[in-house]
Amino acid sequence: MELPRLWVPTPAAKFEDAMPDTKKKRVVRSKADQRADSIEQILDVAEYLFSRNGLHGVTLRDVAKQVGIHTTLVHYYFKDKQHLFESVFARRAGVSSAARMTALEKYEAETGDSPTVEGALRAFLDTDLDLYVAGGENWMNYAAFGARVSNTPEGAALMDVYFDPVVLKLVGILKRALPTYSDEDIFWGYHFVTGALMNTLARTGRIDRLSGGLCHSDDFTAVRERMARFMAAGFLSLKPR
Amino acid sequence: MELPRLWVPTPAAKFEDAMPDTKKKRVVRSKADQRADSIEQILDVAEYLFSRNGLHGVTLRDVAKQVGIHTTLVHYYFKDKQHLFESVFARRAGVSSAARMTALEKYEAETGDSPTVEGALRAFLDTDLDLYVAGGENWMNYAAFGARVSNTPEGAALMDVYFDPVVLKLVGILKRALPTYSDEDIFWGYHFVTGALMNTLARTGRIDRLSGGLCHSDDFTAVRERMARFMAAGFLSLKPR
DNA sequence: ATTATCTATAGATCTATAGATAATGC
DNA sequence: ATTATCTATAGATCTATAGATAATGC
Numbered sequence: 001m002e003l004p005r006l007w008v009p010t011p012a013a014k015f016e017d018a019m020p021d022t023k024k025k026r027v028v029r030s031k032a033d034q035r036a037d038s039i040e041q042i043l044d045v046a047e048y049l050f051s052r053n054g055l056h057g058v059t060l061r062d063v064a065k066q067v068g069i070h071t072t073l074v075h076y077y078f079k080d081k082q083h084l085f086e087s088v089f090a091r092r093a094g095v096s097s098a099a100r101m102t103a104l105e106k107y108e109a110e111t112g113d114s115p116t117v118e119g120a121l122r123a124f125l126d127t128d129l130d131l132y133v134a135g136g137e138n139w140m141n142y143a144a145f146g147a148r149v150s151n152t153p154e155g156a157a158l159m160d161v162y163f164d165p166v167v168l169k170l171v172g173i174l175k176r177a178l179p180t181y182s183d184e185d186i187f188w189g190y191h192f193v194t195g196a197l198m199n200t201l202a203r204t205g206r207i208d209r210l211s212g213g214l215c216h217s218d219d220f221t222a223v224r225e226r227m228a229r230f231m232a233a234g235f236l237s238l239k240p241r
Numbered sequence: 242m243e244l245p246r247l248w249v250p251t252p253a254a255k256f257e258d259a260m261p262d263t264k265k266k267r268v269v270r271s272k273a274d275q276r277a278d279s280i281e282q283i284l285d286v287a288e289y290l291f292s293r294n295g296l297h298g299v300t301l302r303d304v305a306k307q308v309g310i311h312t313t314l315v316h317y318y319f320k321d322k323q324h325l326f327e328s329v330f331a332r333r334a335g336v337s338s339a340a341r342m343t344a345l346e347k348y349e350a351e352t353g354d355s356p357t358v359e360g361a362l363r364a365f366l367d368t369d370l371d372l373y374v375a376g377g378e379n380w381m382n383y384a385a386f387g388a389r390v391s392n393t394p395e396g397a398a399l400m401d402v403y404f405d406p407v408v409l410k411l412v413g414i415l416k417r418a419l420p421t422y423s424d425e426d427i428f429w430g431y432h433f434v435t436g437a438l439m440n441t442l443a444r445t446g447r448i449d450r451l452s453g454g455l456c457h458s459d460d461f462t463a464v465r466e467r468m469a470r471f472m473a474a475g476f477l478s479l480k481p482r
Numbered sequence: 483a484t485t486a487t488c489t490a491t492a493g494a495t496c497t498a499t500a501g502a503t504a505a506t507g508c
Numbered sequence: 509a510t511t512a513t514c515t516a517t518a519g520a521t522c523t524a525t526a527g528a529t530a531a532t533g534c
Contacts, residue, residue, distance in 0.1 A: 030532075030533090031484085031485065031486070031531085031532055031533075034485095034486065034487095034531090034532090035485085035486075038486080038487090052393075052394060053297065054295045054296075054297060054298070054393070055295075055297075055298065056294065056295060056296075056297035056298035057295070057296065057297035059521080059522060059523085060522080060523070060524090061521085061522070061523095069487075069488090070487065070488050070489085071522090071523085071524090072487080072488070072489090072524085072525085073486075073487060073488080075523085075524065075525080076485095076486075076487080077486095080523080080524075081523075147392055148392050148393060150392075150445070150447075151388055151389050151391075151392045151439070151440075151443045151445065152293075152295070152389060152443075152445070153293060153445055153446070155445070156443075156445030156446060156447040159447060160447065160450055160451075164450075164451060167451060168451070183452065183455050184452070184455055184456055184463070185467070187448060187451065187452040187455060187456045188448075188456060188463060188464065188467050189467075189471065190448075190451075191437070191440060191441070191448045191456070191464075192433075192437035192440070192467075192468065192471055192472075193437075194440060195436040195437035195438070195439060195440025195441065196432070196433035196434075196436035196437050197436070198392070198436060198439075198440060199392075199432060199433070199435060199436025199437075199439060199440075200432070200436065202392045202393075202397075204391070204392065204393070204394055204396070204397030205394070205397060206391075206397040206400060206401065207428060207429075207431075207432045209401055209405075210401075210405060210408060210409070210428065210431075211424065211425070211428040214424050214425055214428060215425055215428045215429060215432070222425070222429060223429065223432075226426070226429050226430075226433075226479055227433065229478050229479070230430065230433055230475035230476070230478055230479060231433075231475060232478070233474040233475050233477065233478030234471035234472060234474050234475040235471070236474065237470050237471055237473070237474030238467055238470065238471060271506075271507090272505085272506055272507075272510085272511065272512070275505090275506090275511095275512065275513095276511085276512075279512080279513090300495080300496060300497085301496080301497070301498090302495085302496070302497095310513075310514090311513065311514050311515085312496090312497085312498090313498085313499085313513080313514070313515090314512075314513060314514080316497085316498060316499080317511095317512075317513080318512095320498095321497080321498075322497080483532100483533080483534085484531100484532080484533070484534100485530100485531085485532080485533095486529100486530085486531070486532090487528100487529080487530075487531085488527105488528080488529070488530090489526105489527085489528070489529090490525105490526090490527090490528095491524105491525090491526090491527105492523105492524090492525085492526100493522105493523090493524095494521105494522085494523085494524105495520100495521080495522075495523100496519105496520085496521075496522090497518105497519090497520085497521100498517105498518090498519095498520105499516105499517090499518085500515105500516090500517090500518100501514105501515085501516090502513100502514080502515070502516095503512100503513080503514070503515090504511100504512085504513075504514090505510100505511085505512070505513085506509100506510080506511080506512090507509080507510070507511095508509085508510100
């Protein structure tokens with residue numbers, strides 16, 4: 001079976017939650033560069049802090065202090081806290097959504113009427129996991145941020161906006177792979193898949209402690225090796241009796 | 242196959258996120274009763290509010306106001322916010338953990354050397370899901386609270402304390418059911434299972450909207466019908482090659 | 483002239499404690 | 509006498525805005 005692969009995974013890096021490095025630049029160039037620098041550093045730091053403490057657990061002063069700018073500058077660029085939060089979400093959610101949509105469309109074009117559950121799940125899951133592996137610390141911070149957000153009522157509403165199209169694309173392919181299934185079975189199966197994915201992205205370190213150090217929250221490669229296969233078998237087990 | 246069933250599920254109730262009713266009592270009886278009443282109402286309201294807004298998104302004033310008491314009374318009974326938060330977690334986490342431990346031990350006693358993956362997962366998952374179905378609104382609020390907590394770094398540490406023993410018991414049985422498997426495969430499989438469970442307990446309403454109303458976040462019975470089977474098949478698919 | 487950044491500050495909360503009050507307990 | 513509850517309040521933040529300053533842009 002030909003499996004789609006958008007991203008070639010780089011050698012497994014070692015990721016820990018890490019505060020973005022803000023000491024580097026601050027070298028003044030053009031205004032446009034200054035603007036872009038400030039915005040990016042604010043987003044990076046906010047992403048990290050929100051991922052660990054949630055919307056209400058972060059103050060704009062925390063963000064500004066870590067970036068090394070004054071609080072009011074955060075307002076200048078992002079209006080208020082809620083807008084900053086949504087900007088953090090939007091920045092990478094769009095990339096993740098688009099990458100997976102492309103992978104699913106490619107898979108669809110290649111397999112036509114006879115997709116497999118595992119193939120569709122690989123296009124959906126592996127493509128996303130590869131993004132984090134290739135993206136380094138900042139993307140790993142976004143992963144934890146997004147996972148945390150997804151388990152909240154307001155967060156789930158944000159997910160709707162950014163991820164409904166790609167999820168419904170996946171669901172469409174799964175329906176073709178499982179033509180005898182009810183829509184409910186497909187949706188509940190997806191519900192299990194996304195839960196497992198979010199638990200992976202959250203990287204709480206729990207599996208590390210639970211397994212006595214055998215498994216590592218950061219080891220998305222280990223997850224990638226097992227997840228699509230595991231979930232595909234789960235879907236097949238729901239076969240209507 | 243005989244599957245363990247600790248709790249007889251009551252007819253599927255319709256659950257929505259609901260603020261605990263605090264208008265009822267406040268009828269004074271003994272001091273001990275007054276104390277118990279206040280503590281319980283504070284915990285119920287805090288559970289609901291924390292589940293929707295997180296630790297930092299709730300003020301003690303919010304809690305006190307909803308209960309209809311003065312803020313200082315929350316301090317009187319719970320010292321500070323952190324202690325209140327942990328008390329909310331502890332109250333039902335202990336019940337959930339004990340119920341599942343009992344179910345797993347019973348299953349172990351019945352099946353001895355030849356447990357099945359699905360049987361073990363039913364003792365672990367269905368027992369928990371039944372608690373929420375039988376427990377009504379307050380338990381449903383705890384479900385969302387716990388799921389939200391589980392995706393945070395501090396929350397995951399709380400999970401360690403309350404749930405490590407029962408999870409390790411499950412893992413032990415799974416190892417006997419899958420003697421050729423590596424420990425890593427078992428732990429990663431559990432990682433997927435708990436992610437799917439947490440996504441269920443979170444009840445964000447996302448699956449409702451995504452499915453166009455076909456599925457309901459509150460419908461733990463629908464999840465119960467599919468989850469153990471789905472996850473068992475997933476485990477079996479990881480068979481060492 | 484424009485815009486990135488900072489100073490100063492209003493106004494609103496929030497947490498937590500000390501001490502007073504009003505009930506029940508014996 | 510004990511304890512459940514409230515009043516008053518200190519002290520610390522936090523958000524957000526108005527207006528000043530200091531750079532780049534043309």
